[in-house]
Amino acid sequence: MAVIEIQNLRKTYKTGFWRKTEKEGLKGISFEVREGEVFGCLGPNGAGKTTTLKILMGLIFPSGGTARILGMDIHDPRVKQQIGFLPEQPYLYDYLTPLELLEYYAGLSGVPARERRKRSEAALARAGMSEAANMPMRKCSKGMLQRVGIAQAIVHDPKVVFLDEPMSGLDPIGRREVRELIQSLHDEGKTVFFSTHILTDAEAICDRVAVLDRGELKGVDVVADLLSKARGKVEITWQGQPKIESIRAMSLDYHATGESVRAVVKEADTDRVVDAVRQAGARLVSVTPVHGALEEYFLAKVDAPKKEAEE
Amino acid sequence: MRARLALIAANTFREAVRDRVLYNLVFFALLMVAAAPLFGVISIGVEKIFMVNLGLAAIVLFGVVIAIFVGTGLVSKEIEKRTLYTVLARPVARWEFILGKYLGLAATLAVNTSCMAAGFFVAVAYVSVGLHAADVNLLVALYLIGLQLLVMTALAILFSSFSTPIFSAAFSFAMFVIGNFVEDMRGFAAMSGGPEGWLVRGLSYLVPNLGAMNVAAQVAHGQPVPGALILADTANALFYAVAALAAAVLIFERRDLK
Ligand SMILES: Nc1ncnc2c1ncn2[C@@H]1O[C@H](COP(=O)(O)OP(=O)(O)OP(=O)(O)O)[C@@H](O)[C@H]1O
Ligand SMILES: [Mg+2]
Numbered sequence: 025m026a027v028i029e030i031q032n033l034r035k036t037y038k039t040g041f042w043r044k045t046e047k048e049g050l051k052g053i054s055f056e057v058r059e060g061e062v063f064g065c066l067g068p069n070g071a072g073k074t075t076t077l078k079i080l081m082g083l084i085f086p087s088g089g090t091a092r093i094l095g096m097d098i099h100d101p102r103v104k105q106q107i108g109f110l111p112e113q114p115y116l117y118d119y120l121t122p123l124e125l126l127e128y129y130a131g132l133s134g135v136p137a138r139e140r141r142k143r144s145e146a147a148l149a150r151a152g153m154s155e156a157a158n159m160p161m162r163k164c165s166k167g168m169l170q171r172v173g174i175a176q177a178i179v180h181d182p183k184v185v186f187l188d189e190p191m192s193g194l195d196p197i198g199r200r201e202v203r204e205l206i207q208s209l210h211d212e213g214k215t216v217f218f219s220t221h222i223l224t225d226a227e228a229i230c231d232r233v234a235v236l237d238r239g240e241l242k243g244v245d246v247v248a249d250l251l252s253k254a255r256g257k258v259e260i261t262w263q264g265q266p267k268i269e270s271i272r273a274m275s276l277d278y279h280a281t282g283e284s285v286r287a288v289v290k291e292a293d294t295d296r297v298v299d300a301v302r303q304a305g306a307r308l309v310s311v312t313p314v315h316g317a318l319e320e321y322f323l324a325k326v327d328a329p330k331k332e333a334e335e
Numbered sequence: 336m337r338a339r340l341a342l343i344a345a346n347t348f349r350e351a352v353r354d355r356v357l358y359n360l361v362f363f364a365l366l367m368v369a370a371a372p373l374f375g376v377i378s379i380g381v382e383k384i385f386m387v388n389l390g391l392a393a394i395v396l397f398g399v400v401i402a403i404f405v406g407t408g409l410v411s412k413e414i415e416k417r418t419l420y421t422v423l424a425r426p427v428a429r430w431e432f433i434l435g436k437y438l439g440l441a442a443t444l445a446v447n448t449s450c451m452a453a454g455f456f457v458a459v460a461y462v463s464v465g466l467h468a469a470d471v472n473l474l475v476a477l478y479l480i481g482l483q484l485l486v487m488t489a490l491a492i493l494f495s496s497f498s499t500p501i502f503s504a505a506f507s508f509a510m511f512v513i514g515n516f517v518e519d520m521r522g523f524a525a526m527s528g529g530p531e532g533w534l535v536r537g538l539s540y541l542v543p544n545l546g547a548m549n550v551a552a553q554v555a556h557g558q559p560v561p562g563a564l565i566l567a568d569t570a571n572a573l574f575y576a577v578a579a580l581a582a583a584v585l586i587f588e589r590r591d592l593k
Contacts, residue, residue, distance in 0.1 A: 107424065
């Protein structure tokens with residue numbers, strides 16, 4: 025079942041003093057997110073990720089097209105019971121403490137009064153904010169606010185969770201924790217829709233990704249497929265012989281810095297290259313499968329039209 | 336729905352308290368205390384009139400300043416700071432948000448005004464050596480002040496739904512001033528006739544008649560307030576508050592959040 029259905033969604037922003045200048049934030053995008061999926065929305069700055077999320081949350085109104093969540097129109101009040109939302113750089117009431125904020129929000133989402141405290145504490149614990157639960161929010165750091173933002177998105181146990189750049193502002197440990205949190209939401213059978221421009225994060229946790237660029241949808245793909253397509257490349261590094269012509273000829277990428285060389289070759293060629301390195305008397309340093317499949321996909325999707333336009 | 340309205344109102348009240356809005360009570364208390372020594376130099380009998388006028392004027396002024404300055408920021412600040420995103424992504428309708436905020440500020444003003452009223456009664460009792468039966472009129476005057484504040488809060492929210500906080504505050508304050516001269520405007524219109532007379536008369540029906548809700552002069556002299564006036568004022572205030580809130584909701588309902 026499709027949990028999120030977006031059809032030909034458009035948003036034209038009117039800017040300027042007389043609201044005469046038009047700016048296309050979304051130029052008609054369509055895709056679906058299935059139940060239980062972790063779905064990543066990728067794209068460079070200004071691609072339209074936040075615009076898409078704000079339309080889905082009913083914060084702004086589309087200029088055209090339709091969007092449905094759980095089979096209901098996005099403006100159906102019942103939709104809001106079932107969804108949680110973390111905005112980009114969450115701004116939260118700074119006169120409250122995280123615990124007060126969560127109890128308030130749990131109440132607004134219809135959590136019965138006697139469960140609010142317990143659920144709020146649990147959500148804060150899940151987001152790694154237990155220790156600062158009673159500290160005034162105006163004293164919280166950016167990463168702490170981000171965690172409170174995540175906690176408020178899940179406090180009412182929603183079926184679908186929308187996260188706009190959930191890892192931004194977090195340290196490496198925090199990012200890993202958020203990845204694990206998304207993973208655990210996935211294990212509970214929830215649908216997670218999130219936006220990011222950090223590709224490795226998307227690669228690690230998404231089932232499928234959509235790539236947006238300047239308001240257009242460039243593609244939707246299953247991450248596992250992408251990874252297997254791109255597998256089959258190996259990076260080999262060695263020291264001592266900067267120029268081994270036989271290897272350079274079969275390399276996809278060959279880069280020498282002083283005595284050190286880094287070459288990317290097809291997986292099938294690995295043995296031949298390693299032999300060639302030994303024969304040349306160089307010291308083999310590493311042989312690693314190339315990662316970053318998503319990055320290639322992303323760059324190809326985002327760059328191709330630019331190149332076409334330039335030609 | 337009622338539960339959500341109550342939650343939003345309670346949170347608005349909590350914000351006002353934590354933002355130290357109620358600190359104005361300290362100034363009010365100081366004003367009342369500072370006024371006391373003056374009474375020694377004013378002749379007996381006049382001092383109560385003076386006290387009542389000063390007290391009621393101060394209560395209106397403090398209330399209106401809060402209604403305007405907190406009221407204009409009530410919704411617009413939440414849009415500006417984007418704290419609204421996480422609220423409206425919940426099962427909270429936009430009109431519920433506005434109404435909840437309104438009720439929260441109304442509750443804040445009610446508490447604030449009650450505290451000032453208590454201090455005011457102490458001061459009156461002090462200068463007139465105890466309270467008298469006629470002082471019931473003071474309660475009526477306070478009730479009518481409450482009506483004025485309800486109207487001003489609604490207007491502040493309305494203006495801030497389409498304008499910047501500074502303009503909204505200026506508009507609201509202008510409304511408050513003009514609203515206090517509605518009778519004079521109608522008097523002028525009746526005298527002058529002509530197009531400008533019609534214009535002024537039209538305007539006088541557009542703004543709420545706050546002047547009719549100001550009975551300080553009568554009650555200071557111990558005159559009762561006619562029941563018909565209380566009824567008319569109540570109807571008038573409710574009409575303007577509801578109309579202003581409805582207009583604010585209509586504007587806000589279809590608006591893109593920044
Ligand atoms: N309120 C607005 N008024 C005018 N234009 C806007 C507004 N909000 C967004 N835009 C424009 O719409 C486009 C998409 O913006 P959006 O915020 O959705 O991008 P994004 O993918 O979230 O980018 P980022 O990665 O930087 O967060 C941008 O070109 C932006 O300038
Ligand atoms: Mg964004």
